[in-house]
Amino acid sequence: MGPFGLPELLIIFLIIMVLFGAPRLPQLGKGLGEGISNFKRGLKSGDEDSLPEGSEDKKES
Numbered sequence: 001m002g003p004f005g006l007p008e009l010l011i012i013f014l015i016i017m018v019l020f021g022a023p024r025l026p027q028l029g030k031g032l033g034e035g036i037s038n039f040k041r042g043l044k045s046g047d048e049d050s051l052p053e054g055s056e057d058k059k060e061s
Contacts, residue, residue: 016028
């Protein structure tokens with residue numbers, strides 16, 4: 001499963017619950033999801049904005 005197993009993930013989840021409290025967890029999850037979505041959208045728009053190869057040579061002439 002990688003560097004973290006089930007016991008480690010449970011401990012991390014419990015620490016997060018103690019720090020933020022159960023009522024704020026849905027807000028944190030929503031914010032994290034929106035952040036990841038915006039990051040992916042930014043990566044896609046960055047790919048579309050990049051110039052194809054050879055177009056820089058035409059601009060310099």
